[in-house]
Every structure is written in structure tokens, then in C-alpha cells.
Amino acid sequence: MYFYEIVLPLPLYTPLIYASSKEIPCGVRVLVPVRGRRCVGLVFRRWPEGESPDFQVREIEEIVDDEPLLPADLLEFLAWCWEYYLHPPGEVVRSAFPPGFFREIKKKYVLTAEGKRLLSEGALPGWAEHLKRPRTLKNLIARAGRDLSRELDVLVERGLVKETEDLSGLKPPFEPWLEYLAEEVSSPIEEFLKEKGRWPKRFLEESFGKEPVKKLVSSGRVRLIELPRMRRGVVLDSGEPPVPNLEQTKAVEAIKEALDKGFEVFLLHGITGSGKTLVYLYAAEAALRRGKSVLILVPEIALTPYVETHFVSRFGTQVAILHSALPPRARAAEWFRVARGEARVVVGTRSALFAPLRDLGLIVVDEEHESSYKQMEGLRYQARDMALMRGKLAEASVVLGSATPSVKSYYLAKTGKYRLLTLTQRPKGKTLPEIEVVGLKRPGELFTERLLSAINETLSQGQQVLLFLNRRGYAPIVFCKDCGEPLMCPNCTLSLTYYRSQGRLLCHHCGFERPAFPLCPHCEGKEFRLVGFGTERVEAEIMRIFPSSRVARLDRETVTSERKLLELIRRLKRGEIDILVGTQMVAQGHDLPGVSLVGVLWAEGGLHFPDFRAAERTFQLLVQVAGRAGRGRVPGRVILQTRMRDHYAISAALKQDYEAFFEEDLKRRKTLRFPPFSRLALLIFSALKSEKAESAAHKAREFLSAFKNTEVLGPVPAPLFRLSARYRWQLLLKAETVGGLDRALKAFWQARDSLIPAGVRLTLDRDPEELL
Secondary structure, X not given: OEEEEEEOOOOOOOOEEXXXXXXXXXXXXXXXXXXXXEEEEEEEEEOOOXXXXXXXOOEOOEEOOOOOOOOHHHHHXXXXXXXXXXXXXXXXXXXXXXOOOOOEEOEEEEEOHHHHHHHHOOOOOHHHXXXXXXXXXXXXXXXXXXXXXXXXXXXXXXXXXXXXXXXOXXXXXXXXXXXXXXXXXXXXXXHHHHHHOEEEHHHHHHHHOHHHHHXXXXXXXXXXXXXXXXXXXXXXXXXXXXXXXHHHHHHHHHHHHHXXXXXXXXXXXXXXXXXXXXXXXXXXXXXXXXXXXXXXXXXXXXXXXXXXXXXXXHHHHHEEEEOOOOOHHHHHHHHHHHHOOOOOEEEEOHXXXXXXXXXXXXXXXXXXXXXXXXXXXOOOOEHHHHHHHHHHHHOOEEEEEEOOOOHHHHHHHHOOOOEEEEEOOOHHHOOOOEEEEEEOOOOOOOOOHHHHHHHHHHHHXXXXXXXXXXXXXXXXXXXXXXXXXXXXXXXXXXXXXXEOOOOEEEOOOOOOEEEOOOOOOOOOOOOEEEEOOOHHHHHHHHHHHOOOOOEEEEOOOOOOOHHHHHHHHHHHHOOOOOEEEEOHHHOOOOOOOOXXXXXXXXXXXXXXXXXXXXXXXXXXXXXXHHOOOOOOOOOOEEEEEEXXXXXXXXXXXXXXXXXXXXXXXXXXXXXXXXXXXXXEEEEEEEEOOHHHHHHHHHHHHHHHOOOOOEEEEEEEEEEEEEEOOEEEEEXXXXXXXXXXXXXXXXXXXXXXXXXXXXXXXXXXXXXXXXXX
16 A cells, blocks of 8 residues: 545645545655545655554545646755645645635436336336436435435336536636638638647637638648637737847846746846836746746736736747636636646636746746735735745746835845846837826815816827726725714724715725715714725816716726726727726736826825835835826826825835935844844734633733744734734734744744634735835
8 A cells, every 4th residue: 555645625734635546646646535435635655665654544535637737846945845834735725726726526316227217107206307307416405406315216216317526626627719721821810720730729719710710621731620719819910029239138138047947036137117027038938948937917907917928929829828817717717727737828816826836947927026926815925025935946047127126135146145137228219207206285286286287188199097096995994074083894803995986985994884974873863974095086086177078997896807907908009098097907017108198196105104114115116106107108297296205205205216225124123123134923813802812822922922932923903903803913023033023923823822712813925015
């Protein structure tokens, strides 16, 4: 017998041991018995020959996959993840699979051939009609309206009904493709197909019509084959990428040299519009020529189409797209193309970090400074940092790219841990936009006269305008006029945001909503005052001021799918939108050549958060959104409205001086011993009663204070004290080294059951991105 460690989708902190009479490769899925049910598990590690457990071991029942789906270095990476983040292995491994590929297998029942014959003769009860197709017992009982367990068992014993298993979702969705066989071509469709080699049948029918495709199939000049289903991507432009300039060439050559040596980390610091994507393209091409695969990470789903367009134009069907907005079947199809080696380039958001790429040679983390690389629920991983570990285990080169690098990454580049590459010029002689700062003077002022004048001038020249405000909704606060109290979420320490177009009040955290406007819960008043503004209000005001202009809004309320995002970006590039109002979704990555004016409505909005990264994020956001201007033929300009023009983050953004900002922010962090001068971990204790969470936090502090190399701050109420009806207290742990923090956390984690009472929920956030 062989013994294997199997990772299961259960809240267990160690794999389970199972036996098999067959040798099974690591990285395949298997069906195993677990407490009276059957689950899909992943074969993670084989025990050395001659060793066997000293307890009874159950056997693996079935092998799901013919070949390993995950390469060895990815398995090693997953093990590192659950040890570093102290997270259940099953939940970590679940992250490496598309939804539905790592789940319990349910039994289904279906009529046998003899059962179907007797049913047609009326010799079976009427409810057996439902068994013409496989159904679970639960589904069958629901359709028949009574318990059929005993009657079903009788039919199974008679051989009229058989048990089967629901394996849907465990196999990749396939579709018919046409593969060209002939030498000569006699029609446009044949010319196209010969160039491509093979292409999905449905795409050919959409482009050339069903009849020509049907005629071609019957001619024998093509072969019909089944291959994984291709997603419907963006409309692509063909052609070679532009020739890189001197700075870009130097960056590409440095990366190409590293590809032959193994693991190395680069920080590509290029101003906005300097052509970092072109460097990625040439570096990826060099990796592919060496037989290596490539992983391109982007921070937001909104940025995927822009990067996807460039990479698919260059590398065709070698590219797979992986992110959560894809329909489940499309996501599964893309994932299997990667697992089977049919796609060697993956473009995706943070979850694409777990893509089953083999022979990984290059990892690119675009806009590496973005906080959205941090997963905030479940496994709270930082994809940028984990990309370094995946690259190290795969002996791949890692490129971190940004116009405004994180302070941590730039510090590591300055101290020689990373290799710094710089791009200081925009191609074709284009220059950075001029930034003009305008002071906000009146309370509640939305548009200054200077900004309105600039908008009017830009529109009269046939150019486009981008207005930026990182706040959704119509008004963030609604006050009762009678008692002066704000309308608050009943579950959270947050005010309700008013959405006028939907006539509702919404909590952005827990999703609580109510119609606008209810009676005041404090005094039953009926009159309310709106305070502040969001993108919906900006859109309404701009449409009132410029009634003849075509105005659109880009935020999470208007762009709810990839299709809507693509259509909006196309409309903007076709010149069908004059003024675009948006949140940070428009601040980076998008190349908008028609935009010559960017208006930042409230520059200091992010400075008010109680977080040591508030200044860094504000500077990054301002520089990034300013970089959307002047990418076309007309020079760009930016008008930045603020009441805090002397703050170092805003004054550095005004000059687009990253070095000045970095030096000032680094000096403050060194004084307070924040990253990059320490490693952090945040422990959050939440309960339905505040005193219960506070008590657990104090017990944890007592335990952790015994570790000399770790500083424990707190406990204190979290800045967002109540969320989803739970009160939150927190501890912040600081250590100079990762080893010191590891020792304290692992000892606490082993003792947590004796320290944390029932009813208290504990969350560990290593390397927290925010302290709210």
C-alpha cells in the first residue's frame, strides 16, 4: 500500500492520510470517504516508501484526473502559504482551483435501460418519470412531494434504477473546433482557418455564417475536434508592437539576461505613459522563446481588458484570462487550458497567482503599489509579496511595475534587494501633463470657477474630460433636520450613503439598505439634509451645468460586469463620451488618448483615514489619475482642487516628484518603526458583545507580551468599531524580523483555543494593508 497526504475542503489545519494500492502522482484530485460522504481531495504529498501510519487508514476510492493539474513548485508554494498565513490547507488549495472543482460529490439516481422500458409500458410509478435524467434524492423528493427513500432502494435492488455521481464541474467544458487539413485555400474562411490552424466553430459561424461553415465541414478539408471552450474576449487589433525606445530596450535586456539565470526581482519605475506594458510584452516574448510560461498580474478586473488586448494581439490563443468576473464555465475552461499547457501566458487579478503554469519563467505585477492586491477576506494574502515567493520557488524572474511604487518596494530597490529599472520619458516626445492646484474655499464647494472654465475650454476644442472623485453614491451622509442625527447603518459604525437614482440608502460594508427617506429613527423627523458628494451627484451636476455634453460614469454601480466595462471604454475611445466621471477604477492602466483634461475634485480625501499608509495612497492616486491626461496628440493638463496644498503628499504630487515624497514618508515611518522598518500582524477579535471581544484581546496580549522580540500595541477598539453587528477590538504586533513575528504568532495560534472563548471570532491579518 502507498500512503498519501490528502488536502480536503474542510477547516482542518493538517492534511488527512489515505491509502491506495496504486501509485498516484501528486497534484491530482481524488475521491475519498469523509464521515459518511465522499469528498474531492488533492493528493499533496506521498509518504516515503517503507513508512506507514500507526493508525487505521481509509482508502482512496477513485482518481478524478488522468494527469496532475498542479505542478510541483505550485504545490510547494501552497504549502508555504498555509504555513505563513496560518490558514487551513483546504481553503488555501481551494484558491488554486476554479469554483466547483474542489467540493463534495453527491449521489444521483437515474433509470437503467430496463427501467426506461418498464416506465414506457406504465409498469413503474409516476414519480419515476423524473428519473429519466440523473437527480439527487433531495431533488426527487421535492418534485414528488413525499419521501421516496424506501421505494427508491427497492428499484435500485431490482436493477431498474442505478446510482451515479454528480461529476459536473469537475471536468473542463469542451466545444467543437475546426482544424484545417488542406494545402490550398478557396474561400475567405479557409484562408482565415489556414492562418490560425484551428479555431472554435461558433466563432467561425459568427464571422462567416453558419452555411459556409457547414459546407466546409462537409467538404472534408477540415477536421472537427473537441477542445476546451474559448472565452469571448475583447475585439483585438493585429500587428506588431511598436519598437521600444532606448530606456525600454535597456529594461528588456536586463530582464532577458535574468531569465537565463533564475530568480531575480526587478522594480520597473516608469512615469505614467512611459510604456511599461511594452517592456512586459518584450520580456514575455523572451520568456516564451526560452520555453518558459508567463504570469501577468493586474490589480483590478477593470484593467484586465487593456492588458489582455495587448497580450492577445501579440500571443493569440497562448493567452488565458483568469479573474472572478468571468462566468464559471468560462473561468473553468481558461483554467484547464493553463493546466494542460495549451495556454502559456496568464493575465489576471490576484487569484491568478495560483494559476497552474508549468515551467514558470516570468511574473509581472503591474501597478504593484495597488492595495487591491491584498485579499481582505478568508485567506488574507498579499499577492504582490506572494508573487516573490512563487517566483523564488519556480526560479522565475519577477518584475514589479509602477509609476508610483510602494514605499516598501522602492526602499528595497534603493537598498539593493531589488534591481531598479527606470523609464523617465513618454514615447514619441509626449510630456507629462501640467498640474495646477486650485484652493477650495467655500464649504460644500464641488467645482471651482477655474475647473469649470477649463472644462468648457476643453469641450470647445473637441477634447475629452475626466473628473475624478474616489467616493460613490450621491451623498455620503444624510442628517435629520429636526434632531441633527445622521442616518446610520444599524449593523455598522458607518453612515448610510444615499443613491438618488435608486431611491435608497446603502451601507457600503454589510449591504444593509432601506428606501430613501424613512422616518428618523431618533425623533421620527421627515426632513433631511444631504452632506458631501459622490460620483452620482457629480454626474448630475455636470449634466446640469453642461446640458449638451455626453456624460458617463465609471464606478462599481454603473460597471457591474466585464461586458459593461468594455463597452464604456470603447465608447470613450470612439469619442462618444465628452465627460467621464469616475472613482479609482479610472485612475490607472487605461490608455485614453482623447482625454486632455483631468479634474481632481477633492485631492485630500484619502488623507483623513487613520492609517500610516494614508499619505502614500493619496500621493499614488493623484499621480496615477493625473497620468490619464495627455496620452494623445494634445498635451494634457490637470486641475487639482484641495484645501491642503501644503501637505507633503499633495505638494509632491503637484510636482510629480516621487523622490521628494519617498524621502519624507520614509523619514516618518522610520521614527514610528512602521514598514519597511518592521513586520506587522493585526489580530482582530469580534463578538456580539463588546466586553467579550475586549476580554479575549486582553488575554491574547498577556500571552504575546512574553515574546521579547515582538512589540504588542493595544488592545484598542478598531477604528470601524462595529461591523455587521459585531464589535471589534484589535492588537497590532510589530517585529524587526519575519522570524520574530513567526515565533510569536505560531505559539499563539497553537494556544488560541484555550485563550479565545466561544462566541469570539479571531482574524489574523499578516502584513495588513490597512488598520481599520
